[in-house]
Amino acid sequence: MTHxxxxxxxxxFYVSCQRVFDPKxxxxxxxxxxxxxxxxVARSQExxxxxxxxxxxxxxxxxxxxxxxxxxxxxxxxxYADMSxxxxxxxxxxxxxxxxxxIDECFLDFDGLARRDLTEYGQRIRQITRQSxxxxxxxxxxxxxxxxxxxxxxxxKRPAFEGVCxxxxxxxxxxxxxxxxxxVGEVWGxxxxxxxRLRALGIQSVQDxxxxxxxxxxxxxxVVLERTVAELNGxxxxxxxxxxxxxxxxxxxxxxxxxxxxxxxLTQAVVxxxxxxxxxxxxxxxxxxxxxxxxxxxxxxxTDPQYSxxxxxxxxxxxxxxxxxxxxxxxxxxxxxxxxxxxxxxxxLLDDLRPAGIRQISLFDxxxxxERSQRLMTTLDHINRKMGRDTLRLLGEGLEKRWKTRAxxxxxxxxxxxxxxxxxxxx
DNA sequence: TCTGGGGTCCTAGGACCC
DNA sequence: TCTGGGGTCCTAGGACCC
Numbered sequence: 001m002t003h004x005x006x007x008x009x010x011x012x013f014y015v016s017c018q019r020v021f022d023p024k025x026x027x028x029x030x031x032x033x034x035x036x037x038x039x040x041v042a043r044s045q046e047x048x049x050x051x052x053x054x055x056x057x058x059x060x061x062x063x064x065x066x067x068x069x070x071x072x073x074x075x076x077x078x079x080y081a082d083m084s085x086x087x088x089x090x091x092x093x094x095x096x097x098x099x100x101x102x103i104d105e106c107f108l109d110f111d112g113l114a115r116r117d118l119t120e121y122g123q124r125i126r127q128i129t130r131q132s133x134x135x136x137x138x139x140x141x142x143x144x145x146x147x148x149x150x151x152x153x154x155x156x157k158r159p160a161f162e163g164v165c166x167x168x169x170x171x172x173x174x175x176x177x178x179x180x181x182x183x184v185g186e187v188w189g190x191x192x193x194x195x196x197r198l199r200a201l202g203i204q205s206v207q208d209x210x211x212x213x214x215x216x217x218x219x220x221x222x223v224v225l226e227r228t229v230a231e232l233n234g235x236x237x238x239x240x241x242x243x244x245x246x247x248x249x250x251x252x253x254x255x256x257x258x259x260x261x262x263x264x265x266l267t268q269a270v271v272x273x274x275x276x277x278x279x280x281x282x283x284x285x286x287x288x289x290x291x292x293x294x295x296x297x298x299x300x301x302x303t304d305p306q307y308s309x310x311x312x313x314x315x316x317x318x319x320x321x322x323x324x325x326x327x328x329x330x331x332x333x334x335x336x337x338x339x340x341x342x343x344x345x346x347x348x349l350l351d352d353l354r355p356a357g358i359r360q361i362s363l364f365d366x367x368x369x370x371e372r373s374q375r376l377m378t379t380l381d382h383i384n385r386k387m388g389r390d391t392l393r394l395l396g397e398g399l400e401k402r403w404k405t406r407a408x409x410x411x412x413x414x415x416x417x418x419x420x421x422x423x424x425x426x427x
Numbered sequence: 428t429c430t431g432g433g434g435t436c437c438t439a440g441g442a443c444c445c
Numbered sequence: 446t447c448t449g450g451g452g453t454c455c456t457a458g459g460a461c462c463c
Contacts, residue, residue: 033431034430034431034432035431035432036429036430036431037429038429038430038431039430039431041431041432041463055430055431056430057429057430058429058430059428059429059430060429060430062429075431101462101463102462102463103463104463105463188461188462189460189461189462190461191460191461191462192460192461193459193460193461194460194461222436222437222438222460223437224436224437224460224461247433247434247435248434248435249433249434249435250433250434251432251433251434252432252433253431253432253433254431254432255430255431255432298430299430300429300430345431347432405431406429
């Protein structure tokens, strides 16, 4: 039996979230910038029509932006995360089996609904989501995740489909003709490099890749791309993962708002990043066995002396205690720091993660101390959840935080902070 | 002046073992 | 001149995704 898998995603998600709370943005060209107000990470349709590409540095298009009245906003991840939760819980109502794949997209399993008119069902999903939270979405359907992603691309790019495209409902010849008309680089898992190599082999369109010999693809590329070919042929190789597996690494890194030279300030930043990563670590109930610290100067400033280094330290014992991980992180930083450079970024990576509670106990372990540590961290997390992030924190983060990321165009946290609720006025 | 952050998976190659 | 074969584990690096 043919599977029916849907991919639903929010159109221009970050921009759409902003528009829900500020109607003045409707119909205007709007971009959302990455951390540090660096690059364009979301664009409204008006901006896409101007030919501005994803990832363009803001300073390169500032003049163009003034000409066309483009409004730029700092990214407000608190808002997007909250809107994402709401959207996902609405979409989850349409299938017993949902995989949340990213902040703005999820797969839905429609296998049990095979008798329904799924195109109509897709339209209903769009309508309800729009009504409930004001986010426009598109729906793609196919027999595998890869096909569902591709169908979603078609639903977005080709107005004739009106936001819903079901490959399963198309005649085989019509589908082949459509796939023949889509560049191979649009396939999920085919990035710039692989697309280039495929083209060199004469594989230009999605249809070409679908018809490629799996054995050759495996030889020339990898087992991953071989799987993609199978998926394009309707053989589902990638299962829907309704329960997100625990992360294997947890990273926290940021570019600085201003260049940083002193070990003191780098230490503050590293303490802050480690604190964040440990919160994430504990929230998935894991402990870390090792931590990597790295720092680097700004590679774009080619005239400046460059330095980039990282170091991995094994912890004396796997832990999720912020204090223990911070100790290791600082020790690592001290070993790789060199004075005389203008640093642009630092980060840490928690690695060798495993579930808390499963570990080898050694003769010298301080079990009482460990219990105290756990109680302390639980209390810390509880207070910070209740009273707001950073209510309780290590002094090592510093107070002034000159190095903090820039966000000059930040909008309010409309849905998560009482003081920043949107205000509606009746006229 | 100004160029993001956070993840995953796979492969190749070296070290080491029997 | 000739110089085993097969396995595991680890790490670094590449490619991809959003």
